[in-house]
Amino acid sequence: SLYKDYREMFAREKPDLVHLNTPPNIRLEVLEAAESAGVSAVIMEKPLAIQGEDYLAIKEFCQGSKVKVAINHQLHxxxxxxxxxxxxxxxxxxxxxxxxxxxxxxxxxxxxxxxxxxxxxxxxxxxxxxxxxxxxxxxxxxxxxxxxxxxxxxxxxxxxxxxxxxxxxxxxxxxxxxxxxxxxxxxxxxxxxxxxxxxxxxxxxxxxxxxxxxxxxxxxxxxxxxxxxxxxxxEYWDEDILGQARMTEAMLDWIGDDRAVHPLCFDRAHLDFNxxxxxxxxxxxxxxxxxxxxxxxxxxxxxxxxxx
Structure with missing residues (x-):
């Protein structure tokens, strides 16, 4: 299904995992909506922020939220x-x-x-x-x-x-x-x-x-x-298909097991942006x-x- 409103999509589809690929300036509001809708995990496009203000706001959200967040650095x-x-x-x-x-x-x-x-x-x-x-x-x-x-x-x-x-x-x-x-x-x-x-x-x-x-x-x-x-x-694009899939699989593993922390989790990724x-x-x-x-x-x- 196609949706014009991501909040409606969250409410109707009840996804376990969301790929967040918006411009950086609206990512925090989508993260907050995902948490309100009970989404388990979000893979967020890089960069996680642009400057200090949004970095600190997203850091505060991620460190206080139950949503598991990773950054899309699929090259890993x-x-x-x-x-x-x-x-x-x-x-x-x-x-x-x-x-x-x-x-x-x-x-x-x-x-x-x-x-x-x-x-x-x-x-x-x-x-x-x-x-x-x-x-x-x-x-x-x-x-x-x-x-x-x-x-x-x-x-x-x-x-x-x-x-x-x-x-x-x-x-x-x-x-x-x-x-x-x-x-x-x-x-x-x-x-x-x-x-x-x-x-x-x-x-x-x-x-x-x-x-x-x-x-x-x-x-x-x-x-x-x-x-x-x-x-x-x-060929980069051949490698990238596999990298994206393995990154997503690792996130599903983390959803199922709190001990299987994603290598690209926010707690690690925010240090790079710092x-x-x-x-x-x-x-x-x-x-x-x-x-x-x-x-x-x-x-x-x-x-x-x-x-x-």
Whole structure:
């Protein structure tokens, strides 16, 4: 059935699980309606927020609600990336040294995917502080890859668009972890172009250890351990179908068993967005910022004023 009112859909269909794929500015009201309707769980599109105000409001809701919330970072469950995460988890790279990760679009569109990738390959590391640089307030027009079609899209950055994905067009940050590992995050124009022509095809993560490295991009993979290398290619959209399904299955497992906490649950995901807010503050204030940070308010307008 098709509905014009999601509240009516909640009342009539009584879903156990809802995929929430709205612009960021109305997600809290849908979460509240889901709780009122008795929905068990919600998988919410990234980013979970845009700036400090909605981040704090959604955090307060999730930490006081019975609804189980996860963020749609389905790349965690892509078969190839999951295999590479297991290689690192099993210690095959030896002592972890450094992580680089990047994306072609801004931090609101793809930056949380990139931060989640860093955390997925280094789940035991606790971020301690971040130093960030930001630039670019104006909108850009790009081609995007949508399941093999290539429409043109206006990426607003700090200007208003229907997507409401406000963020600086370009960002770079160094993240310090408590175990001495550092991670380099690059977003937007400064990020390496590792994909195809479309702007949304350049997500990647590389993990370096004392015995070698692993590298994942949306289209390829590479493992080098003790001087022996292997690698290959994959089609992102083929991987994505499986990743979305496995992410959803993990949520159904969590609905049925409170102990089967989803790897992308809000309690973990909000820490990544806290880093993004700290990057904004670091870029505006020209200083390192300790983590987790109590976010400043009105960050989007402050960045508009500073970067326009």
């Amino acid at each position: 469950f892509h078969p190839r990336r999951f295999e590479l995460q297991k290689i690192v988890e099993d210690g095959n790279l030896g002592e972890m040294r450094f992580i680089t990760a990047g994306c072609g679009m801004n931090l609101a569109f793809q930056g949380t995917h990139t931060l989640q990738a860093i955390g997925a390959f280094h789940p035991k590391g606790k971020p301690q502080r971040v130093f960030g640089q930001i630039s670019g307030a104006g909108s850009e027009t790009h081609r995007v890859d949508v399941c093999g079609t290539f429409p043109t899209m206006v990426v607003g950055n700090l200007e208003d668009t229907p997507q409401k994905h406000f963020a600086p067009g370009c960002a770079q940050a160094i993240i310090d972890f408590d175990d001495g590992v550092q991670a380099l995050l690059q977003s937007g124009e400064i990020a390496p172009k590792v994909g195809r022509e479309a702007i949304n095809t350049h997500k990647y993560v590389t993990v370096y250890g004392s015995k070698g490295h692993v590298r994942w991009t949306m289209w390829s993979w590479e493992v080098l351990v003790d001087g022996k290398s292997q690698g290959g290619t994959h 880093i993004i807010l700290a990057i904004y503050m670091s870029g505006l204030q020209n200083r390192m910022v300790d983590l987790p940070v109590e976010p400043e308010l009105n960050l989007i307008n402050k960045m508009r004023a500073a970067l326009s």
